[in-house]
Amino acid sequence: xxxxxxxxxGISFSQQVAAxxxxxxxxxxxxxxxxxxxxxxxGQGVQVQDVYENTASGPLVPSGEYVExxxxxxxxxxxxxxxNTDLATEMVQMIESEHAFxxxxxxxxxxxxxxxVIINMMV
Numbered sequence: 001x002x003x004x005x006x007x008x009x010g011i012s013f014s015q016q017v018a019a020x021x022x023x024x025x026x027x028x029x030x031x032x033x034x035x036x037x038x039x040x041x042x043g044q045g046v047q048v049q050d051v052y053e054n055t056a057s058g059p060l061v062p063s064g065e066y067v068e069x070x071x072x073x074x075x076x077x078x079x080x081x082x083x084n085t086d087l088a089t090e091m092v093q094m095i096e097s098e099h100a101f102x103x104x105x106x107x108x109x110x111x112x113x114x115x116x117v118i119i120n121m122m123v
Contacts, residue, residue, distance in 0.1 A: 003045025004108040010037060010048045011101045017051060018093045025085035028063060031055060032085040034093075058084035 014035040021032040031053050038049035061082035066073045 003040060004104045004111070006040055006045050006047055007104045008101055008108075010035070010046055011097050011104070013048055015094060015097050015101075018090050018097065021085045022087065022090050025083050025087060025090075028061065028080045028082055029058070030083040030085065031058070032083070032090070054084055056084050058082040 014037075017033050017035050024030040025032075033051050033053050035051055036049045037046045039045075040047045058081045060079040062077055063080045064075055064077040067076050
């Protein structure tokens with residue numbers, strides 16, 4: 001039962017990381033992150049192992065800024081690194097997490113129901 005709760009906490013954290021990636025996908029220079037899981041205590045359940053930053057370069061995107069010169073302000077365009085967040089990858093990750101969370105919630109609910117039946121049988 002506790003394994004399900006622990007897994008649901010890890011999955012929730014993974015969803016937060018994916019949501020942060022999506023929220024920053026238009027931020028120049030942003031690098032997406034990914035949650036890695038490991039087997040839980042005593043080989044039961046899962047827990048968050050680490051959060052890894054994707055260090056791959058994002059695409060070059062045009063950007064610009066105003067620069068003060070002797071003649072006044074001048075707009076200069078340049079290429080900067082965009083975010084390396086892939087929306088399709090993030091959406092798949094979020095759907096996977098949603099299903100994993102629902103499966104753990106169902107297992108937890110079943111476990112609680114079974115505990116209730118056993119207690120009722122003993123009374």
